[in-house]
Amino acid sequence: MQNDNLGVEGDGIYAALMAAHQGLTEAESHALNARLVLIMANEIGDGQKLKTIFSTAGQYAET
């Protein structure tokens, strides 16, 4: 997962993601994140790619 697909738009996208969470309680933010994951998974739509994403993200879990 060494590719950078966001490029110069990265800062703006990050800010938009933070803005989406603005003013939400922690529970509401969790729910929003769940919806985001589901919708993004549908947009990516490639089972193999998604499994790689899930395991890559999992590797960075705090232990």
Place this chain on the structure above:
Amino acid sequence: MPYDYKPFPYIAPPGLTGPEPRHAVAIIGAGPIGLALAIDLATKGVSNVVLDDNNVVSVGSRAICWAKRTLEIFDRLGVGERMLAKGVTWQVGRLFYGADEVYAFDLLPEDGHKYPAFINLQQYYVEEYLIDRARDFPDLIDLRFKNAVTDHQDRGDHVALMVETPDGSYQLEAQYCVACDGAGSPTRKRMGLAFEGQTFDEHFLIADVEMDDSPFGTDTPERWFWFEPPFHNGQSALLHRQPDNIYRIDLQLGPETDPKSEATEEKVIPRIRAMVGDRPFRLDWMSVYKFRCAKLDQFVHGRMIFAGDSAHVVSPFGARGGNGGIQDVDNLGWKLARVVQGQSDASLLDSYDQERRHCCDENILNSSRATNFMTPKSPIEALFRQEVLRLAHDMPFARRLINSGRLSMPGSLAGLPLQTANTAPIRPGTAIMDAPLANHVWLLDAVQGRFVLTGFGNVALPDIDGIDRIGIEQAAQNYPVYDAIDNLALDRYGADIAYLFRPDGHVAAAFFDPTPQAVAKAYARACGKIDGDV
């Protein structure tokens, strides 16, 4: 009217007074699986004895949802049309989250199939019809009620069974014994076989109520499913209709439940009242249960064979228990008949084990996934499910993620050794896809029950010993030829192509150029001669 449970007569078996000649096949259990197998064997001329410790049909509706493939198999066995006539064919399903309807779907049946996607019909009717049908074979099917198998011994070239009756015990012998004795299989327990898998802690209440007044507010039978229903403090509820104005209600009760106190009228009546309002109803049957997904490591143990719930159990979501068991029978019947009649080596039975375990794994996978969706194990699982349900209002992909059971589909045997691979439109291993032929014949009727080489369109069919031939949209031949209605048969199977169907209606091979050598080789392979030597 409540179902009239008439006891079947016990008749003192001949074995009580003297040794019986060895039977070809002994079947333990006269439930849907054992009875279907008895009939399947009889249609192939194989005599059998069915031993059941009880003498009435299933008490309570139990398995009620019969899938299309099962109905097609029952059609071959001679009870499909009767089941369809009595059963409830529902089309509209509604899914609720709390009090809100998330979406509704209409299962418009595709034209050109004899049977619908599924029907609801109580297990007691299915057993009654199967017993009536078994009585059509008085010389081949020996039904013995109140004959409990208490022990057995596999003696290498036959099986000996100890049987207890109201008049005492006797012994009988059979070349093969098939245990169709259910999820709690005494045969399996006697053999000490591991039966492992995933256990779920959740309790479910299942109840049948008789109501004249449809809770759907329409005469059309529907299927309603709730996540977090407003009338019940639990995760899910299900309501659907069976014949005789009987409604099936399933309520998820949660893990911390005392099944004994839950299965009482004092507890159940208020739960149903909360669901159906003030409509008058009569409680017909109820049960509180837990379930698991488990299977045997092997379905064939020497001369002892397992079929149905004795071999594998799943959760009820998706109706894969009874339907899976009937597909076991479909797969086993012709193979066991060939082996008993000396047409194939006993090794053909290994393919039953392999093919049905393959399908069983698929059933268990689907069933476990549905169960996991219905019983979130952590707050985050519950959160994801909640958001799926929210998105499902507007987003089709989220609707597809809602899992209250994936309905039983015919198992595919593609890639397994009896099949000869091909790139035909219907891939070898696939179960028959029905199509209408002229003069009210269905492809099902013309093909199932024996090896049939079927030519679609302009393709010459060689005459091979052991294989019947039929042609569809062909000029007159020295074998039966049918016209296709609306060209559906050729749309589905392709034109100018031949398919070899197994007796269980699965495609064994397909041929763009069916030479006698190619067909004979595929036939030998389908009968278990895997090396293809002819």
